[in-house]
Amino acid sequence: MIETVVASALPVDEMMRIEKNRLEPDHPVERPKRIVIVTGTHGDELEGQFCCYEIIRRIKEHKEYLNGIVDVFPALNPLGIDTITRGIPKFDLDMNRIFPGNLDGSLAEYTAYQVIEDIKGADLCVDIHSSNIFLREIPQIRINEETADRLVPLALKMNVDYIWIHAAATVLESTLAHSLNKAGVPTLVAEMGVGMRITKDYGYQLTNGIFSVMKHLGIWTGPVDAVRHPIVSTDGKVAFMNAEASGVFVPCVNHSNKVKAGEHIGDIISPVTGEVIHSVDSPVDGLVFTLREYPIVYEGSLLARILGGVD
Template sequence: MTNLQVVGSEVLGRSAITPRRNSIFTSVDFDRPGKQIGYFCVPQSPHDDAWGAVQVPLAVIKNGSGPTVLIEAGNHGDEYEGPIALGELLRDIDPQEVSGRIIAVPAINVRAVEAGTRTSPVDGLNFNRSFPGDFNGTLTEQIAAYLHDVLFPMADYFLDLHSGGSSLMILPSAIIEPSPTTDGHRRNIAATLAFGAPTVVMVDNLGETRTSTSSANHQGLVVIGSEMAGGGLVSQEALAICRRGIRNVLKHAGVLAGDPDIPAGANARVLKVPGSDAYLLADDDGVFEPITELGSVVRKGDVAGRIHFLRSPAREPVVLRHPIDGVVFAKRQPGRVRPGNCCFVLANEYPEALAHEAVADEL
């Protein structure tokens, strides 16, 4: 086992961070050529294991010189396409194919992955709302701190693989994470279009700064996200998009040889979730009946769905109406709802992503 120190990035304009003191150790050597699949280990002392550690799967594939691409899956434990596709890549790839380094964490929220839940069963936290993390905090906060302080400074690119999880169905999409800088935003758009999904959506999570992608952005990495279907299922269509998209990003970065494989129909729809008005939330406790289909084009005021009250058969259902014009990007999966549950997310066209000449030049 090797105690890990932060390795500085060579990317122009990257600012170094000072790593916080921590006790996390790893079974891999980030600088050793070849393929290594092991763990980073987070010491824990629960009732049944006084001096134990939580082993988070970690892989490093290194050969020659080139950039480092960090790929994360299992951010939420009920999102499956990313971990499956990333595991396939790690088993299949020959280090001789690589120019540079791939660092992969295929089940980063490992206890949530084991449980098939969005949040960790250990501490109840959402890993993707836990950055920059805390090495003196709970398990989720410690893993987030390790990503923030140790892995991000090693990387030039960050690919974050998601799906809708148990509660949402989402159009299989590549996600543009808006960067705090103009140049960073341009690079993010170029890399996201290179992923090659049929739909591209810019999502800023209402300005949320506690996500892994926001954290990577603020450290100057090129950031790409994805949302691959959901509903707690594994979609063959989304899995195929994800497999191809991972390799496309590696090709775009120059870690794999060749040009990205952009199929017909890729990037056909480029959208943006415009803000809080795009989210249709339930105000009632009942059973949700979605009426609008995923991917539909809707107008403000169109009927989106209804909420029924099964214990009060005399009560009329509440009609939900779309709050803005747009495309249905995400739709709630479970029928049961309570006030505040997200029922629909809408997106509008975002032609700026395709109109940017620098993006077109890079592709």
């Protein structure tokens, strides 16, 4: 059933609506558990759109296995998606920086408040993000170290390649995930792919993980695929590689490759002089889990993240 969670009037007789698709079992279930799938908080992150489609399609195909409630929010920032804008257009706001919102606030704050109120009480929320247009990410779950004890056991069932436990100091309190975790709703942040694109293989991978965790919670009783065994690490194991010069970055390794310390990662070149401005080498043995997608770089631009200690 399609439900409108928030509706607000816009200029020129238009309406901004945030909708969800609620899927419920056809048979009676005493005290059914509820999972919430959220995506589209940033208008340029589209990987989650395919996941929403695939989750709903699979449930409709085998409704007999549904034993709980699944709420799917495909577009928390519909104006951003419609205008190919990361934030909320005209407000110059990143929607993931205004939670938990304010009932008496601006349109953005009011919207954030209503979303939080609707999700409260769920047994699990999965907040799906893509990377931006500049970087490509392997499927991963990111967790605040303060909630790691509660969330890592759930994340291990999500079929991702990597679980990154962030230091509390690096986690913004105004995000949807932080606000929901604080409100008592276990919330996993999934990150994968690249901005403005859909990577179907990643979509299938994460969808399989969502069905796996649904089965663990008793929301899904049908068969599920075996999940991958992810690497789990903290911030201290991640090496950041930043550009030491401006130019065009041309990588010579593939995303998700394993590399050795000193191995050549790529070059920053000058199309004007025909020279290599900077040769980029890996500082550690490890896994390239983030790689620059957009080639134009400036001094300080992130080129790659490498998870050290991975053989």
